Amino acid sequence: MRAIETRFFRALLKNTTFILFVVVFVVFGLLARNFLTLGNLQVILSNSSYIGIITVGMTFVLLVGGIDLSVGSIMYLSAVATSVVVNDLELSPWLGVVACLAVGLAFGAFNAFAVTKLGIVPFIATLVTMIAGRGLGLLVTQSVQLDFPDSITLLATVRLGGVQLNILIYALVVGLAALFLAWTPWGRRLYAAGNDLEAARKAGLKVARIIGSTYVVSGICAALGGFVSIAQIGRVPASFGRNSEFDAIAAAVLGGVSLFGGVGTVFPGALLGTVMIRVIQAGLVAKNVDIYIQPIIMGAIIFFAVLLDALRNLQLKKLGRRNIMKLEA
């Protein structure tokens, strides 16, 4: 009896993401009829793509037990760089993309340097990048909104096989990241470092390089996510990307990525988490929930997700203890 219960509880904790996903869909499907239409779903997926890409990068960082608060500012900075290239220098949009990604890479590399070489706690190191990075961006723009030419915004209308380009880019990023995590030595070592840093060091793994790489990935993903967003909306206000770090962290955690490191996946985990967050946000809007209530609900959901993560960690440890009587069977 109790053994079955235990197994059930364990399965429940291991599959919280799927269960939550179903619950969210059912609840919003019932609350807001006509909300879960096919058209609406594609809009949600399309709107998920930019935060989804950032969440993929965040997942890498979380897997090694780190955190990256600077993704929102990196989004803004790389958008500014793109604007400088295409608006001020009037160069090709492709160079704009290159500049955008280069800025993401540079700030990601700075985070990696601060965390692995200078030994600054990830929370603080990326907090500094977040504050100073936004400041740097605003210094360039003087808080003026940036508008992008058609050459950029037209990218958002490109469809391949009937699917929007941004969804394709998102799918590509998720696919690549999932492959890397599951099938390459680097990916598996990332999980190892997240599980037990000390053991990883003893095993002779290049721990600093592994951890550093995740911040670079996160920086590039933030820049790419930013670019996808620019293409969609065509303008960048001074607040561009603000609070994205929290959406990305919340999406990852809802998707079953542990803040303790070593646990979680990009596919299906982070993907489901991202869609979930978006469904909730869109659902709240569709239900005309007071805009001051919305952040409270979002906060509660994130709290719940993090709580589940902590419980899961604790419970799996406890349930993992040896069950003596089972030997009799």
Add this chain to the structure above:
Amino acid sequence: MDVGVDQKKPSLEVADGAAFQFLGVGKSFFGVPVLKDVSLTLKPGSVLGLVGENGAGKSTLMNVMGGVLRPDAGRMLLRGAPYAPQGPGDARAAGIGFIHQELNLFTNLSVAENMFIESFPTLGRTPAIDRRRMAERTREHLSQIGLEISPGALVETLSPGERQLVEIAKVLAMQPRIFIFDEPTTSLTAKETGLLFEIIRKLRTRGTSIIYISHILGHVAELADEVAVLRNGEVVTTGPALEHPVPRMISCMVGRDLKSFFPPKVSRPEEEVLLRIDGLSQPGIVRDIDLTVHKGEIVGLFGLMGSGRTELARMIFGVDRYERGTVRLGDGLLPPGNPRVAIERGMAFVTENRREEGLLMSVSIADNIGLVALPEFARAITGHLRRRRLQAATEQKAQELRIKATSYQEQPVKSLSGGNQQKVVVAKWLLAAPRILLVDEPTRGIDVGAKYDVYTIIGELARQGSGVLYISSELEELLALADRILVVNRGELVGQFERSEFAEERVMRAAFRQGEEVPT
């Protein structure tokens, strides 16, 4: 100083054909010498048993060999050639495989991934891992040591013994020419230990040299061709195992003759029942446990690993919950799942898992010892501490237990050796002078001298009127210490023996339920 074995001390000669040699190796930490002029020779195709008390320098010596530490003096020769590793990688490359006491496995990865974490096989030139080849090779390595688990199994689903064997298979896969085993059997069942010994013997016949470190001297005597005893950083004696039977090892280790392993028995149980447990049950863990502990009594709880003894103690203390049954301390019922009440009423629990449950590793020895008894050292109204009195009391306990440290007030617990850490755990609970003391494997992984001290203290506590529930898988110590022995098997009490009925074979038979196959 030396126990008349000077003539056995090896000279500083380079021996021909040696697999490995330490020549006058020395190492100090903060000016305190930990290794002094150590010279040892490891012959090819032989097992060298390395024994010594906790803090004798065994780990330091092995860390020097494994490239973790660099020696201050002396040199090392690997098959006659100078050897000076700059890091663990150098040692590995030189063919030295090190199995550490604590496991270095990643629980979130599979067995196969753990085996190949340093060098994954890849598909041709691509960066993709060749999972099929990895699984095949893992299966080969596992079958070599007779371990039947799937290469794809996550390490978190394995038992402690299986994990240890995986770790061994992992080092084995590197095909080292020299193998260092540091306390490899602490988490192994009897069957798994047998398996390990077979592996070691097989390695030896292939010409591999092995250094085997253990506190279980019986194992050392069984396996080793040569024995070396370290004391206070010096080699006290080294030579053929036949010349070093267990009693000689012990006297060399401690530098004095321990009359026996155990102190004379001083406790005498009285009528008064201190702890009464009725019908304690938790499905899947324990069933209908009844037991009593009297004042001044030491009750031994014997069972094999995984029999449910630790879980039972955790329920009694209130850390784990139980479905049915009662725990009565003195006249009052103890509420389930509430260790605070248990402590307030005078119960103490020395856990088996000192690193995770018993100690604040970065806090000083004295502060750790004072932790449980703190309320007793608080002033009546303001509640602030009588520091001097606390300091005196913790110092005294530390001295009684002969905890080896330079400063009890300053030195953090993590800087102590394993045995001394265990003494700190014991001291912590003793300072609170508990009415009922639950001890779970208090002597695991600690040396003979430290064991003797722990036995003495527990006996003394019982003589002063405490009741002790002593959990152990070492029958010998229960036979020596306990007034009564209860036997647990698969969560049930299956036997009870009064002191007059003590006989090793009978207790063992009860634990195995009449000589069944050893459960794993």
